[in-house]
Amino acid sequence: MSYLTKMKMRCSLFFLLSLCLIGVWMVEWxxxxxxxxxxxxxxSYWIPAEWFRPFLVGYELIGAxxxxxxxxxxxxxxxxxxxxxxxxxxxxxxxxTLDPYFVDVYRLGGLFLAYxxxxxxxxxxxxxxxxxxxxxxxxxxxDLGILYYLLKKDYPQALYWLEKANGLPGRPEYVSRFVxxxxxxxxxxxxxxxxxxxxxxxxxxxxxxxxxRRELAKLGVxxxxxxxx
Amino acid sequence: xDSQAISTKDLCKDFRVGFAMRKVRVLHxxxxxxxxxxxxxxLGPNGAGKTTTIKLLxxxxxxxxxxxxxxxxxxxxxxxxxxxxxLPENPYFYDHLTGWELMDYCGRLLGMExxxxxxxxxxxxxxxxxxxxxxxxxxxxxxxxxxxIGLAQALIGHPELVILDEPMSGLDPIGRKExxxxxxxxxxxxxxxxxxxxxxxxxxxxxxxxxxxIDGRLKEAGVLEELLETRVESIxxxxxxxxxxxxxxxxxxxxxxxxxxGGKILLxxxxxxxxxxxxxxxxxxxVRIVSIVPQKETxxxxxxxxxxxxxxxxxxxx
Amino acid sequence: MKVLAIVLNxxxxxxxxxxLYAILIFALFLIGGSVVLAALSxxxxxxxIQDLGLSCISLFGTLIAIFLGIGLVYKExxxxxxxxxxxKPIYRGQFILGKYFGLSLVLLINLAVMGTGLFLLSRVYLxxxxxxxxxxxxxxxxxxxxxxxxxxxxxxxxxxxxSAIFTLSIFFIGHLSPDLKLFAARFGRPSSRFFIxxxxxxxxNFRHFxxxxxxxHGRPLDHAILIQSASYGLLYGASLLLSAILIFARRDLK
Numbered sequence: 001m002s003y004l005t006k007m008k009m010r011c012s013l014f015f016l017l018s019l020c021l022i023g024v025w026m027v028e029w030x031x032x033x034x035x036x037x038x039x040x041x042x043x044s045y046w047i048p049a050e051w052f053r054p055f056l057v058g059y060e061l062i063g064a065x066x067x068x069x070x071x072x073x074x075x076x077x078x079x080x081x082x083x084x085x086x087x088x089x090x091x092x093x094x095x096x097t098l099d100p101y102f103v104d105v106y107r108l109g110g111l112f113l114a115y116x117x118x119x120x121x122x123x124x125x126x127x128x129x130x131x132x133x134x135x136x137x138x139x140x141x142x143d144l145g146i147l148y149y150l151l152k153k154d155y156p157q158a159l160y161w162l163e164k165a166n167g168l169p170g171r172p173e174y175v176s177r178f179v180x181x182x183x184x185x186x187x188x189x190x191x192x193x194x195x196x197x198x199x200x201x202x203x204x205x206x207x208x209x210x211x212x213r214r215e216l217a218k219l220g221v222x223x224x225x226x227x228x229x
Numbered sequence: 230x231d232s233q234a235i236s237t238k239d240l241c242k243d244f245r246v247g248f249a250m251r252k253v254r255v256l257h258x259x260x261x262x263x264x265x266x267x268x269x270x271x272l273g274p275n276g277a278g279k280t281t282t283i284k285l286l287x288x289x290x291x292x293x294x295x296x297x298x299x300x301x302x303x304x305x306x307x308x309x310x311x312x313x314x315x316l317p318e319n320p321y322f323y324d325h326l327t328g329w330e331l332m333d334y335c336g337r338l339l340g341m342e343x344x345x346x347x348x349x350x351x352x353x354x355x356x357x358x359x360x361x362x363x364x365x366x367x368x369x370x371x372x373x374x375x376x377x378i379g380l381a382q383a384l385i386g387h388p389e390l391v392i393l394d395e396p397m398s399g400l401d402p403i404g405r406k407e408x409x410x411x412x413x414x415x416x417x418x419x420x421x422x423x424x425x426x427x428x429x430x431x432x433x434x435x436x437x438x439x440x441x442x443i444d445g446r447l448k449e450a451g452v453l454e455e456l457l458e459t460r461v462e463s464i465x466x467x468x469x470x471x472x473x474x475x476x477x478x479x480x481x482x483x484x485x486x487x488x489x490x491g492g493k494i495l496l497x498x499x500x501x502x503x504x505x506x507x508x509x510x511x512x513x514x515x516v517r518i519v520s521i522v523p524q525k526e527t528x529x530x531x532x533x534x535x536x537x538x539x540x541x542x543x544x545x546x547x
Numbered sequence: 548m549k550v551l552a553i554v555l556n557x558x559x560x561x562x563x564x565x566x567l568y569a570i571l572i573f574a575l576f577l578i579g580g581s582v583v584l585a586a587l588s589x590x591x592x593x594x595x596i597q598d599l600g601l602s603c604i605s606l607f608g609t610l611i612a613i614f615l616g617i618g619l620v621y622k623e624x625x626x627x628x629x630x631x632x633x634x635k636p637i638y639r640g641q642f643i644l645g646k647y648f649g650l651s652l653v654l655l656i657n658l659a660v661m662g663t664g665l666f667l668l669s670r671v672y673l674x675x676x677x678x679x680x681x682x683x684x685x686x687x688x689x690x691x692x693x694x695x696x697x698x699x700x701x702x703x704x705x706x707x708x709x710s711a712i713f714t715l716s717i718f719f720i721g722h723l724s725p726d727l728k729l730f731a732a733r734f735g736r737p738s739s740r741f742f743i744x745x746x747x748x749x750x751x752n753f754r755h756f757x758x759x760x761x762x763x764h765g766r767p768l769d770h771a772i773l774i775q776s777a778s779y780g781l782l783y784g785a786s787l788l789l790s791a792i793l794i795f796a797r798r799d800l801k
Contacts, residue, residue, distance in 0.1 A: 057722040058757055059606065061598040069587045069595075101764040104591055244801075287634050290799040307636040315634035321626050323556070325563045337552035338635040382631065 045074070045087035049097035056098070064099030071095060075112065088113060089122040096129065106130030107139050110147075120151050131164075138171035145178070155186050177211065184219060193219050233301070234390045234421035235263035235286065240295035242281055242445075255281050256445045259295070263423050263438075265389075268416050270432035270453075271425040273442035274536050279425040280318060282442065283394045286423075287315050300390055311339055314383030318394040318425075320375060324368040328359055328378050331367060332385060339386040346385075353381040357411070373404045380411060391415060393424035397431055409435050433528045441535055448535050456531065464504045466496040467519040468511060479514060481507045493519060549637050553645020554652060561615055561653045574607040574661050578668065585672075593672040594763055600665035601683055601759045608658055608691045609718065615653065616698025617710035619646045620791075624800055633800065640792040647699050647788060654691050658684060679762045682773075689780035690756035694718060696787030697751070703795040717750055724752040755779050 049067075056063045071091040078085055092109040096102060106126055114123035124147065130140035145162035148154045159182040166175045176199055183192035193216065200212035200223060216223050240259040243252045256278045263269045273279045284290045286297060288304050302309040322331050329350060336346035354360045357377040362370065370378065376396065383391055396412075397405045405428065412422050412435055426432050432439060433453065440450035449456060463484050468476075471494055476487060484499040498504050504521070511518060561567065581599035585592035620643070623629035632642055662684045669677045697717055701710035720727070724747055731743035755776040761768055 054723050054726060057719055058753055059602045061759055061763070062602045065588075065591075065595045065598050068591070069584065072587065072589060099760060101760055101766060102594075103764070104594075108589065284800070287630070289630060289633055290801065291797065307638050309636070310634060311636040313634070315630070317627060317630040317634075319627075320631070321628060322631070323560065323628055325560055326556075334552060334556055335631065335635065338549050338632065338637055340548065340636070386635075 045091050045094075047094075048090075049094040053098065060098040064095050064102055067091065067095045067098065068102070068105060071109075079116075083116075085112075085117045085119070088117055089119060089126065092126055096126075096133075100133050103130070103134065103137060103139060106134075107143060110140075110143055114147050114151060120147065123147060131161075136168065138165045138168040138175075141165040141168070142171060142175060149178075149182070155182055158182055159186055177208075180215065184215070189219055193221050196221075197223070232265055233262050234265045234267075234299065235261060235269075235423055236298045237261045237282075237285075238296045240282075240285065240297060241293045242278075242285060242290065243293040254293075254445065256285070259442075259445075259447055261440060261447060261450070263421060265421050266416070266419055267437040268412060268422045268435055269424070270436035270439040271423065271442065272427075272429070272432060272439055272532060273425070275427075276444075277442040278445040279442055280394055281445075283317075283392060283425060286392060287313075311386055312389045314386065314388035314391040316376075316379045316383045316391075316393045316396055318398065320379040322367045322375065322378065324366065327364045327366055328354065328370070328381075329363040331378060332382055335382040335385050341386070349385055349387075353384055356384075357381045358407070372399050373401070376400060376404065376408070380408070384415075388420065390421045390423065393422065395426060396424055397426055397428050405431055429529045429532060439528070441532060443536055453528070463497045463499055463524045464501070465520075465522045465524050466498065466504070466507060466511070467522075468494050468496065469517040469519050471514075471516045475514065475516075479510045481510060483507075497524070549635075550641050550645045550648070553632070553637075553642060554649040557619070557646050557649025558652045561650060564615065566614060567611060567653070567657070570607050570611055571657055571660065574603050575664055577603045578661065578664050582668070593669065596672055597665070597669050597677070597680065597763045598759065600661075600668065601680070601687065601763075604658060604661045604665065604684065605687045605690065607661070608654060608687060609694055611657060612650070612654060612691045612694045613698050613711060613714050613718075615650055616695045617702050617707045617714060619650060619699055620702040620795065621705075621707050621710070629800060639796045643699065643703065643788065643792045643795055647695065647791075650695050650699075651692055654695065655688065658688050658691070679768075682768075683759050683762045686756045686758050686776070686780075689777060689784075690753055692784050693751050693753075693756075693780055693787065696784045696791070700787050700791040700794070703791045704798060718753070720746070721751045721753040724750065725754055751783050752779075 049063075053060060053063075071088070074091060075085065075088065088109070092105055092113070095105045095109075099105075106129070110123045110127045110130070113119040113126065117123075124144065127140045127144045127147070130137075131144065134140060141161045142165035145158045145160075145165060148161060149158035152158075159179065162175060162179050162182060165171050166179050176195065180192050180195035180199060183189075183195060196212045196216045196219070200209055200216070203209060203212075213223050237259050240256055240261070241254060242256040243254050245251065246253050259278075259282065261282070271279055271282065281290070285292055286299060286304065288310070297304050299309055300312055304310075323334075326334065332350040332353065333346065336350065341349070350363075351360075354363050357380055359374060359377055359381065362374060367375070367378070376399070380393075380396065383393070393412075396408050400408065409431055412424070415422055436453055438450065438452050439456065441448045469492055473487060473489065473494065476494065476496070481496060482498055482503040483496055484503075485497040488495040496507065498507050508518070508521075578596075578600045581596045581603075582592075584599065585595040588595055620629075623632070623646075629642075633639065662680070666677065666680055669680060694714065698710060698714045701713050705713075727743055728747050731740045731747070758768070758773070758776075760766075
């Protein structure tokens with residue numbers, strides 16, 4: 001075969017290839033313009049994790065991570081649009097089903113459900129799940145206590161959960177003061193007094209001592225530490 | 230010490246073939262004996278069971294019944310294989326290794342120490358003519374080179390018994406001569422060589438004894454000369470300066486028509502008595518006798534005759 | 548010394564296999580790419596990087612174990628290189644052990660390379676050296692040893708295609724073991740329960756090797772359970788090897 005013939009064949013092939021590619025792109029562009037069937041995004045989030053867990057064959061952790069990232073995208077998207085999060089709770093449940101030790105999901109998810117999503121019962125449910133699975137972590141009972149206090153105004157329940165949090169390591173130092181106040185407001189005066197005295201004695205911070213003294217005064221107790229009371 | 234290098238007793242091997250796993254017998258009660266220090270040629274047509282026999286000897290497959298001993302020992306004990314060298318048919322070696330590395334690997338498997346191993350490798354590579362190619366990857370070796378490295382690895386452990394499956398296959402005439410010379414030199418070292426082959430002239434040239442396997446049965450086994458000596462077919466007399474008319478007048482006891490070749494005439498007589506008779510008539514007539522050659526049946530002719538005598542069922546394995 | 552010779556030869560052969568490098572490079576790329584994915588999270592970068600990194604190492608290690616393991620014995624038979632080996636004074640069991648430990652060495656080096664990459668990356672995001680990751684990697688390695696054992700077992704008597712199918716199937720079922728057992732307990736029929744229980748105890752339970760969750764989340768580790776899980780892996784692996792040796796010892800090498 002002569003060189004010219006070979007070149008002609010090669011050029012023809014290139015030309016054909018270009019035609020095919022152009023055809024592909026034109027069809028693609030046209031298809032993109034046409035209205036497409038959009039599957040209902042929300043319904044997919046209700047598929048429970050237990051259904052697809054077997055397919056993860058032991059790689060549940062990255063499955064959970066992927067779903068968590070998807071949940072973050074979901075929240076972000078809806079924050080910028082309708083500010084409604086109907087399938088946030090099932091999505092969070094799926095993440096903790098695959099990775100029960102993923103504490104951030106309980107915290108951040110619960111906070112968002114309760115304070116932005118107005119899904120207080122769902123938040124309570126999520127946090128309770130967290131508290132059951134992590135009896136050694138202060139975050140779930142603490143968050144539950146705050147929720148009951150702030151949103152549900154259920155002080156006995158708030159007290160119950162904050163007392164639980166107060167007994168766990170790593171909790172913030174204000175939890176004990178919160179518990180003392182709740183004890184007082186739920187009528188457990190003596191216990192409240194004991195708690196405030198303990199707080200006064202255990203701290204070196206002056207403003208905390210001042211708070212303790214003020215609260216004790218409200219309860220009719222005047223602290224005279226210098227006189228050895 | 231057991232004088233037999235190889236001994237099999239009623240050795241049988243069955244294979245299961247086909248979807249129904251039908252049992253097919255490929256070796257029927259093989260009783261084979263190979264003496265120490267001899268070169269034994271194992272012959273047979275394709276599918277006779279030669280390679281099966283060799284695989285049984287090397288423990289690559291297991292007998293269905295019967296016994297095998299090599300150098301007086303049972304073969305199921307690996308230590309006996311340290312005294313045996315083996316080259317399979319159409320050998321294939323690790324592509325990623327060089328010739329030296331392959332030899333080194335084989336030496337390690339024999340438990341050889343580093344220094345003696347290295348010197349032995351050098352010696353063998355020199356002997357098989359692969360010193361230059363020692364550090365070339367095996368994938369670049371030609372067929373002949375592969376065969377030679379195969380022989381070298383078979384000899385690395387100073388084996389007493391060397392078993393070769395078709396060692397000459399695929400080699401050119403020079404390659405075949407080199408292998409024949411190597412086998413003969415191994416015999417001089419006191420080794421026993423057992424090899425299978427299709428190339429009958431090679432077998433005829435170097436073997437002390439042969440065995441002929443047909444359809445899994447050992448038809449004949451013995452010293453080559455003895456097998457062929459009894460089968461002198463005719464005696465050929467070559468004469469000169471004679472013509473056919475004169476010869477026909479002599480009424481010689483010929484077994485075939487005289488053949489004229491150039492200035493010579495070839496006469497065939499059937500046996501020694503006829504030879505004496507023919508010679509006396511020719512000499513009386515003054516015919517010049519050039520040569521007298523007994524025509525023994527060649528190994529090839531003998532082999533082909535044996536094969537034709539045996540019915541060949543189809544489908545039996547190698 | 549003979550087993551070591553086979554180990555080194557197997558290792559040399561395996562490291563020349565290009566698929567190994569393709570998988571390794573892809574795994575390293577993915578581990579590095581986890582940084583991009585982690586950026587989408589809100590403060591969980593360290594967790595996601597570790598999760599993805601350990602999962603990649605486990606998954607790609609499994610692929611290497613299966614794809615190299617299924618051909619280990621078969622290739623030697625097919626190419627008849629095995630004839631040269633078996634004709635030497637070695638037991639067939641030594642051959643199987645050599646092939647197994649050769650591939651184990653390859654896996655160890657791969658794991659070390661991928662693990663080092665993850666270790667350094669995690670240090671950057673965690674702000675401290677994640678020493679416990681080494682424990683997670685050790686258990687991943689143990690899992691890979693079991694998978695290699697399964698691949699070699701099948702390789703000793705069947706073709707690579709069937710070996711791959713069987714090994715992958717056991718890999719999947721082995722991860723579903725606890726669910727299988729639960730499934731069995733829920734079914735009323737004793738025969739189904741017996742059969743599923745039998746499968747549960749026969750097949751490996753790969754859940755015993757997955758400690759990533761506890762390690763990544765910094766949860767306390769029960770040393771007794773760790774030791775038991777490790778023993779399980781070692782005993783199961785040894786059983787697989789012994790089975791392979793038993794099968795191969797009586798196999799006709801046609």
